[in-house]
Every structure is written in structure tokens, then in C-alpha cells.
Amino acid sequence: MSAGEVGTVERAAVTGRVAARRARRRGLRDREWLWGYAMIAPLVLGLGVFYLWPVAQSVYYSFTEWTLFGDATWVGLRNYERLFADPANAKALKNTFLYGGLSLLGIPLSIGVAALLSTRGLKLVSFYRTLYFLPVVTMPAAVAMIWSWLYNGDYGLINYLLSLVGIRGTSWIANPSTALYAIVAVGIWTQIGYNAVIFMAGLQSIPDQLYEAAALDGAGRVRQFFKVTLPLLSPSVFFVSVLGVINGLQMFDLIYLLFRRGNPAREETQTVVSLFFTRAFEEGAKGYAAAMAVVLMVITLALTVVQFRMQKRWVHYA
Amino acid sequence: MTGKTWALVCAGALVAGLAGCSSSDGGASGGKVTLTYAYWDNENQGAAMTKIAQEFTRTHPNIEVKLQFTPNKEYWTKLQTAAAGGTAPDVFWMNGPRIGLYASQGALLPISDQVARDKVDMGKYPKSLVDLYTLDGKRYGIPKDFDTIGLWYNKDLFDAAKVKYPDASWTWDDVRAAAKRLTDPAKGVHGIGAMAWPQELYYNTIFQAGGYVISDDKKKSGYDDPATIEGLRFWKDLLDQKVSPTVQQMTDNDPIEMFKSGKLAMWYDGSYDAPQYARTEGLDADVAPLPAGPKGKATVIHGLANVIYAKTEHPREAWEFLKFLGSEQANKIQAESGAVIPAYEGLQDSWVKSMPELNLRAFIDQLPDARPYPVSKNTAAWSAPEVDAITKAFSDGQDVEAVAKQFAATMNAALSQEK
Structure with a gap:
């Protein structure tokens, strides 16, 4: 048993611990990722529903002509x-x-x-x-x-x-x-x-x-x-x-x-x-x-x- | 970018997407039906509307009427939104400028068959109003009330200037002469107010000059017709002679308020403003028929009608209510409130008597000369820019003829888009 071998074993042990810790941390990070999205979900949904979706609709409607009560017909670039x-x-x-x-x-x-x-x-x-x-x-x-x-x-x-x-x-x-x-x-x-x-x-x-x-x-x-x-x-x-x-x-x-x-x-x-x-x-x-x-x-x-x-x-x- | 940007950018889309919040809660619980009735004047007519609704439920116990008041300014936006979402009120007030659009887009229930079946006598209402709410041979509404325009004058100012009060014999020349004598720059008093208001002012003089606003087939603007331009020039001359405040002054200060505070000796205004002139402390005013122009007498007549929403869940009950709204009984309730001239024949007298200190008969006497309020299918498309154009024509240094002819082209373009 050389000093080196001891060192290797120890090193292996350390590496194992680090790997385990890393793995744990990665698990945590996975969950963090999830949690992060959960946290911003209300904002993203709100923005999407009340801002982005209407913007997309506006763009769509700009290519249409409306009758008074909401039937849109496609008119291309005429507007x-x-x-x-x-x-x-x-x-x-x-x-x-x-x-x-x-x-x-x-x-x-x-x-x-x-x-x-x-x-x-x-x-x-x-x-x-x-x-x-x-x-x-x-x-x-x-x-x-x-x-x-x-x-x-x-x-x-x-x-x-x-x-x-x-x-x-x-x-x-x-x-x-x-x-x-x-x-x-x-x-x-x-x-x-x-x-x-x-x-x-x-x-x-x-x-x-x-x-x-x-x-x-x-x-x-x-x-x-x-x-x-x-x-x-x-x-x-x-x-x-x-x-x-x-x-x-x-x-x-x-x-x-x-x-x-x-x-x-x-x-x-x-x-x-x-x-x-x-x-x-x-x-x-x-x-x-x-x-x-x-x-x-x-x-x-x-x-x-x-x-x-x-x-x-x-x-x-x- | 701020939220405001997006909000503004999307306003158009949102309005279309949102269904109206108020629906006719149709559920016929236990055979009972609830109708929604929308209107826009609560101050003058709220009480009469409530009374009419109660009276109707008394005679039709299985139908309840829910009143839905919306201020005039938001009324059409809200109604349009609700109609787009399929949830407009069952019965609602309609006016001349909007009827074409609503009827042609299928938002209103045609009532010709019901009128014939139940033998409703449309001869009881002024013909011009019945015609206003008839499109392509189909009836859409029963007239509710009507209004005409009169020449209001301040008696104190007339007495002080020793000018004879206006009467039915007056012509444009009398107005011009009186305006000149009544104007007193030292006191800030003007003989007349020449504001660019269509119904109250320039439509009347256009008709009196033999002109027209829109051709009978609704295809052509009348603003390039020399007679129409003469009708506009009547006001422009008064402005040029400085016997009227400038349009700028009347923008800063509402001419109705100027008349009420004795700054205007004469003022063309509708029967609907009679209550406020009667109420004003210190104002001794009266009213005469509109003076005759080169082609005789004329006044604009306009009136509202009650109409039924095409997609109502209770067309039968709505028709019953509409019939009641057009009945003598409901019109009597309106007449007694004094706010409007009821449309039903023979009831105008009770309105005339509601303010005995004023010569309200002048409004009724003009009926034979009454000309319908000019409309087309999409009136708003040209009537909104029209006010801008005529305001410009009445402003300093503008040539009425040039501006009017230019607007005629705009209006013709708008009319050509109507289907």
C-alpha cells in the first residue's frame, strides 16, 4: 500500500462524495428550475393572456375588415x-x-x-x-x-x-x-x-x-x-x-x-x-x-x- | 415597453373579445320572464321609464322589466360591444343616425309582421319618424318621442334694444337685422350664436335654402350643391359681421351657457332643451318657429324609437313590451314628465302645457314643415368628419364653398363604401 494508493482511495472517496453532493445539488437545481417557472407563471400567464395574445389578435385583425357586430373578413393588406x-x-x-x-x-x-x-x-x-x-x-x-x-x-x-x-x-x-x-x-x-x-x-x-x-x-x-x-x-x-x-x-x-x-x-x-x-x-x-x-x-x-x-x-x- | 403601450395597442382587439357583461338573464323561472330595457337619459326621463316599466308589469304579471341605464356618451360603445357578444338588451332606445347600421347588420328584429298582425296603427306617429325607422320596406321600431328646432330669444335683451320679438312671419333678413341691432360689444352681448352644430343650426338653414345633406337614394352628398352652401353661408355671414361670437369663443364657452347667461340674444335650439331654459334663474326667454329662408320654412325633426334586439331570447314578450311602449298610455306618462314630446298623436298638448310660460306650441306648429334628420346606413362614417369640416368652414379666413365642396368628396367616398 503506497501512499499514493491511499491517496487514490481517499481521492476516490472524496470524488464520490462530491459527485453525490453534485447529484443532490442537481436534483435541487432541477426543482429550482421548476419552482422558478412556478413563481413566474402568474406573471407569464397574465402577460400572455392580457397582453401578448391581444397583440397577436390586433395584428391579425389589422388584416381584416369588421362589420359592426364582429364578423371579420380577411382583406389582406388593404387596411x-x-x-x-x-x-x-x-x-x-x-x-x-x-x-x-x-x-x-x-x-x-x-x-x-x-x-x-x-x-x-x-x-x-x-x-x-x-x-x-x-x-x-x-x-x-x-x-x-x-x-x-x-x-x-x-x-x-x-x-x-x-x-x-x-x-x-x-x-x-x-x-x-x-x-x-x-x-x-x-x-x-x-x-x-x-x-x-x-x-x-x-x-x-x-x-x-x-x-x-x-x-x-x-x-x-x-x-x-x-x-x-x-x-x-x-x-x-x-x-x-x-x-x-x-x-x-x-x-x-x-x-x-x-x-x-x-x-x-x-x-x-x-x-x-x-x-x-x-x-x-x-x-x-x-x-x-x-x-x-x-x-x-x-x-x-x-x-x-x-x-x-x-x-x-x-x-x-x- | 410599458404595460400602457400594450394596453392601448390592444384596445381595439380587447373590446371585440369581451362579451358584454350585462345579458338578458333569460331563465324563465316559473313561467316568469325578465326583459332588459336600455336607455341613456336618466336625468330627464328615468322617472318616466320606471313608471312605464311598472305599469307594464302590472298588466303583464309574468313579464318583469329590468331597466339598464347607460350615460349617452358610452351608450353606443357598450351596446355595440354587447351586440357583438350576442348579449345586447332585449329592448332598447335607438336614434336616427344609428338605425341604418344596426338594421342593416341584422342586429334588430324586424317587426312588420307583428305590426300587421296586431293591427298597430302606425298612422298615430309622425310619418317622417315612422319612415326613419323603416329600412328596405321593413319596420324596425315604434317611435318614442320627437323633437324639432325653434328660435329661442332673450326677452330682456330684445326689450333693451327695442327690437320686436320674433314670430312666425320672420325670415332670414329679420334675423340678420335683429342680430345686428342686438349686438353690443361693450357688454359682450352678441345678437346670435353661429356654432357649427348640425341638428340645431346648419341642417335647418340648408333645408330653408332649398339644399340637402344627402340625396334621397342615400348615394350622394349635398355639400357641393349651391343651395346647401347658401344654407351654410347664412351662418358664415353672421360670423363675418361679428354679430356672433367666434367659433373659438363658443368652443371655450358653451353657447347654451352663453344664451342662459344673457350673452346671446338669439339661439337656435331643440325642444329637448326647453326644461333647462325654463329652469334658469334670471333668464326671461321664449321661443318662436324658425324663420323662413329663400325656399321657405323648414325644421329638422328627429325622434327616438324603441327597438327589439334580433337575438333576444324572448321575442314574443319583447314585442308585447314594445307595443306597450308605443301605446297611448305609455306616451301619456312621458308627456306628463315634460322631458320630451311624445310621439303618439294627440298627446303633444299635454307636453305644451307642461311649461305654460313658454310658447312650446311653436315646436308643434312647425310639424308640417319638418324635414327628417339626414341619415344613411353608416351615418357616423360621414357625420363625424362633417362636424370637423363645417367647424373649419365657419372659422376665420376660411372659404365656406371650398371647404363644403371638399367635404362633399369625403362624404361621397364614405357613402360609396356602404353596402
Whole structure:
């Protein structure tokens, strides 16, 4: 019996134990695998039944034409042909991009608000935070109503304030040349609170040492902001801008509530989603509307992919 | 992507997939049958509907009526969804713009045979309404009520401007002259409100000018007809002369409210708004027949009907209820509530007397000149864009003729898709 043999035996014993342990662990892992799926099953089923299946159905219906009471007949690409031929869709798409693009203007504003709210020694800070966050949790219907009063051409507060400085305001949301921008302003106003919360969290995660180091290197406050704060805040900016663009592309509730039929600005302010609603539920063209929804989905996806691609150029993860 | 995206993207598909939540719970338990009756005006007519349902059950003890109220704004979406799922109410309210679509898609039970068998006298209802609910020779509904349009005026403003009150002899020229004299920019008062509302305003003047909205065979739009355009121009001129608030102003401020608060001296509106004008404190208003245009007098008449769902499980009982809804007794209950003019002949008087301070007779007197509300099989396909187009035509700097002709093409395209 050589030492080596002993070693071999021992080694064999060890190997056996390890193998057994591995086997046990694999069994456990098998069960873990099962358990994992069991855990996510409710979510997967929910997503499948309530999101993915309807999406598949929507795509299917976009190739059909509906009678009022739900008999779908296959019409191939006809809905898509009509869709690209209708100038109302081009206008709605242009408006949708305008809403999405202009709503990005809210980001610098939100950063400003977040920076102010993060100021050390600020009194009543929770009061201000609540104030800025209130529009986020207010019902869109209430927001629309209040703003339609503020924007009223004859009796609105905004025109009253303007009249004090000698400016005669217009009917902001009935005038085709101002209505779109008036709504963008409301949209930004409702988003600032939400965005500011994200930016405040982002600001807090920037370590103080970096500012101290920058100060030692002779950077002033402005330079610190652009060289330290902004790069390190870029992940938050990215997140907020992706959400902002998606929300902008889906602009519906304010449009629906403020631009009823008979509003001269209605045609100038329609978005893809509000036009979708009109086609599907007012005019009864469900197949056509499904095609609109599919196109919007593709556009939203494409834009989001582009944003994710572009982030490599400007987003810095610390 | 957020859940909201998917939710929105799929809204269309979902609505189709969901069956209506309210079904006619048909189970005939012990020979008893329950019918569902859907309607959309609870504020003015809820009480009358309840009373009618109770009265019916009293005389037909084996049939119970369950009332199903849905606000007007959601009524059609809900009904359409329920009908797609095969679970619409047994009996429900129907209007002119929708009847073509519902009848042509087979959602309504034709009642011609029942009417003939039970000898229901359709001559008791205004002919234009009976015709409105008859498609391709088949009857689908029994008229429930009707409405016409009148010229409402604010007596105080007329007195202050020393203008004679409107009467049956008035023409368009009288309206123009009065509007000019009644307008007082210093007080923010305008002579009249020229809003792009079809039923209350421009349909009436189109007919008075000898124009038409849709051809009799429902194949052609009337919006490229010079007479139709003249009917639109009547309002455009009033806007251009600034004797009416702008369309933008009336978008910000509902013209009905402007009339109620003394900012409009004259206002074209339907009989259905009489109760709110009678109720308004500090408003001393009355109503006259619509002034005559170049081609004489005309007013739009529209009215609702009760109809039966094609797939009802109780067609026999539903017909019994429909017959009762069209009866003199049920119409009397409606008349006494004052909310609507009952469709049944001879009962209009009790409605006229329900608000003695107003000259409601003006609405009834116009019946010989009444023109049916223009509809086709799929009215919504062109009537919705029509409001957008006419609103545009009435806006500053727009040429009525050009916009109307452009819309005629849109409307003709929509009509050509009707089968």
C-alpha cells in the first residue's frame, strides 16, 4: 500500500462524495428550475393572456375588415394601403412626433427643479416636493378641466394676467395655431414632478468626493455641473427620455378631453392614438384602426431601439 | 415597453373579445320572464321609464322589466360591444343616425309582421319618424318621442334694444337685422350664436335654402350643391359681421351657457332643451318657429324609437313590451314628465302645457314643415368628419364653398363604401 494508493482511495472517496453532493445539488437545481417557472407563471400567464395574445389578435385583425357586430373578413393588406394613403394619418403622426419631441423639453426643467429641491438646508422641502408631484397623481380629466379654464380666451386666468401687461391673449386651446403647444405645456407640467423624483435620486447617488476632487482641480460650479453632475446623471436622463418619448407617442387622454368635435383646433391636434380611437369607436372601422395600432407599435419599438443604441454615445454608468 | 403601450395597442382587439357583461338573464323561472330595457337619459326621463316599466308589469304579471341605464356618451360603445357578444338588451332606445347600421347588420328584429298582425296603427306617429325607422320596406321600431328646432330669444335683451320679438312671419333678413341691432360689444352681448352644430343650426338653414345633406337614394352628398352652401353661408355671414361670437369663443364657452347667461340674444335650439331654459334663474326667454329662408320654412325633426334586439331570447314578450311602449298610455306618462314630446298623436298638448310660460306650441306648429334628420346606413362614417369640416368652414379666413365642396368628396367616398 503506497501512499499514493491511499491517496487514490481517499481521492476516490472524496470524488464520490462530491459527485453525490453534485447529484443532490442537481436534483435541487432541477426543482429550482421548476419552482422558478412556478413563481413566474402568474406573471407569464397574465402577460400572455392580457397582453401578448391581444397583440397577436390586433395584428391579425389589422388584416381584416369588421362589420359592426364582429364578423371579420380577411382583406389582406388593404387596411395598410388605405392607411398610407390617408393624409390624416400623416398629420397625426407629425403631431405625435411633435408631442413626443417637445415633451423632451421637460427634462432640463425637471433637472432644474430636482437640483433646486436637493439644495442643502432648503426649508419646507417636503412641501415643495408634494407640490411638484401633485400633478402626477391628479386625474387627467381634472387636469384637463382646470387647464381648459386657465386657457379660456374670454375668462381665463392666463389671458387676465396677460391683459395686465397689455397683451391680448387668444383662445389657447381653440386656436389651431396655439392649441398643440398649449397641450405640450400641460404635458410637461404633469411630468415634471415624476421626472424630478428620478433626477433627485440620481443626484443623491453622486458621491461628494467627486465634487471635492473637481474643486481641488479648480473646476467652478458651472464646470462641475457639466463635467460631473450631468455625465453621472445621464442614466436617469436616458431613462426619463425613453419613457417620455413613449408617453408622448401615446398622447391621448388630454387630446380626447380637450379637443371635442366642434373645436376648430381638433384637426390640427390629433395624435395617432386619438385618431385610432375615432376610427375604431366612432366610425366603427376596427380593422383599419388595428392596422394603425400595429404601425404605431412598430414606430414606438423602432424609436426605443434607436434610443438604446444611441445611449452608448452619451450615457455614462458610474 | 410599458404595460400602457400594450394596453392601448390592444384596445381595439380587447373590446371585440369581451362579451358584454350585462345579458338578458333569460331563465324563465316559473313561467316568469325578465326583459332588459336600455336607455341613456336618466336625468330627464328615468322617472318616466320606471313608471312605464311598472305599469307594464302590472298588466303583464309574468313579464318583469329590468331597466339598464347607460350615460349617452358610452351608450353606443357598450351596446355595440354587447351586440357583438350576442348579449345586447332585449329592448332598447335607438336614434336616427344609428338605425341604418344596426338594421342593416341584422342586429334588430324586424317587426312588420307583428305590426300587421296586431293591427298597430302606425298612422298615430309622425310619418317622417315612422319612415326613419323603416329600412328596405321593413319596420324596425315604434317611435318614442320627437323633437324639432325653434328660435329661442332673450326677452330682456330684445326689450333693451327695442327690437320686436320674433314670430312666425320672420325670415332670414329679420334675423340678420335683429342680430345686428342686438349686438353690443361693450357688454359682450352678441345678437346670435353661429356654432357649427348640425341638428340645431346648419341642417335647418340648408333645408330653408332649398339644399340637402344627402340625396334621397342615400348615394350622394349635398355639400357641393349651391343651395346647401347658401344654407351654410347664412351662418358664415353672421360670423363675418361679428354679430356672433367666434367659433373659438363658443368652443371655450358653451353657447347654451352663453344664451342662459344673457350673452346671446338669439339661439337656435331643440325642444329637448326647453326644461333647462325654463329652469334658469334670471333668464326671461321664449321661443318662436324658425324663420323662413329663400325656399321657405323648414325644421329638422328627429325622434327616438324603441327597438327589439334580433337575438333576444324572448321575442314574443319583447314585442308585447314594445307595443306597450308605443301605446297611448305609455306616451301619456312621458308627456306628463315634460322631458320630451311624445310621439303618439294627440298627446303633444299635454307636453305644451307642461311649461305654460313658454310658447312650446311653436315646436308643434312647425310639424308640417319638418324635414327628417339626414341619415344613411353608416351615418357616423360621414357625420363625424362633417362636424370637423363645417367647424373649419365657419372659422376665420376660411372659404365656406371650398371647404363644403371638399367635404362633399369625403362624404361621397364614405357613402360609396356602404353596402
